[in-house]
Amino acid sequence: AARIVSRYLDAHPDGGWLPPDRAADLLACYGIACARLVLARNEHTAVAAAGVWDGPVVLKAYWPELVHKSDVDGVLLGLSGEADVRAGWRLLTRRFGDRLAGVVVQETANKGVELLVGVDSDPVFGPLVGFGVGGTDTELIGGHRFALTPLTDLDADRLLAEPRAARLLAGYRGRPGADAGAVREVLARLARLAAEQPCVAEAEINPLIATPEGAVAADFRIRVE
Ligand code: ADP
Ligand code: MG
CATH class of the missing domain: 3.30.470.20 (ATP-grasp fold, B domain)
Known part of the structure; x- marks a missing residue:
């Protein structure tokens, strides 16, 4: 756990929000169960990640300062299958342009x-x-x-x-x-x-x-x- 934090601070001496995959790792260190996620930097990775889990996935816009994702229509729920995921990826890249640093692909929680x-x-x-x-x-x-x-x-x-x-x-x-x-x-x-x-x-x-x-x-x- 300490290593996750110190690695981030080495790269960002002023601190800030951990990327979502690192935050999930830190919670997991303390035994807090998270809906599994991948921070995808391109469409190919997003599609591959979504194919790993059964059932629909969630796509979430990601950039470090983004806090309220649904306020900017940055959360897409219930995407099933490759075509949905590709369409979701394109929607988010079109909507947010260069601000987008990645897309969180996450399994759907019950x-x-x-x-x-x-x-x-x-x-x-x-x-x-x-x-x-x-x-x-x-x-x-x-x-x-x-x-x-x-x-x-x-x-x-x-x-x-x-x-x-x-x-x-x-x-x-x-x-x-x-x-x-x-x-x-x-x-x-x-x-x-x-x-x-x-x-x-x-x-x-x-x-x-x-x-x-x-x-x-x-x-x-x-x-x-
Ligand atoms: P925000 O940044 O707006 O808080 P969230 O990631 O919390 O965005 O998503 C908004 C809502 O979408 C949540 O309150 C929840 O109802 C639903 N949601 C988000 N992620 C998942 C998930 N992995 N599985 C099921 N529902 C989800
Ligand atoms: Mg939330």
Whole structure:
């Protein structure tokens, strides 16, 4: 894990957002499951990557400063087969031109409860863990809760008791609920990542998609400095 961070800082002394494939590697070091992805720099690689996984894939525009991909129509969901992937590649290259540094080709996660799990380094308090309902409307829904690190069991209980998230996890209006224990694990693991990697200034998983079988990070970003 430390090597992933230091390699990036060697090349970018001012720090910044890790490329998505490196961010996925770092989360994996801490046992956080991510929807598998490849950062493709050309159409051929994108098509080859999409062919490896069963089922439809997601294409996401990538350049280092891009934070809200769906705000700029940079996320294409449910692409099945080579023709779809080629069309998606061309759409994104046409839409973003030279800004585009690559395209993330990602497997589609199962549907579930979309949550936000984040950690932010505060100069006084150190890493602060944030939790709440995720997805693209996360700011609109609000209600996020925060806890200091180290994250205790009681802290995790209080985060998970946030009423909007808790209702979704319990199964809201006939929708399936999800494994709150798996979400608790992700909270603990992300808190540990932040505590052990002081160069990590900020990390956000949104959405973490929770199902009865577990929790998978579908979108994430990690800033180091
Ligand atoms: P943004 O940069 O706008 O946050 P995301 O990568 O989070 O972009 O994608 C927006 C939405 O698309 C997510 O909230 C989620 O509903 C859906 N999504 C993104 N990636 C996946 C995936 N791998 N599998 C299933 N759904 C996804
Ligand atoms: Mg997101």
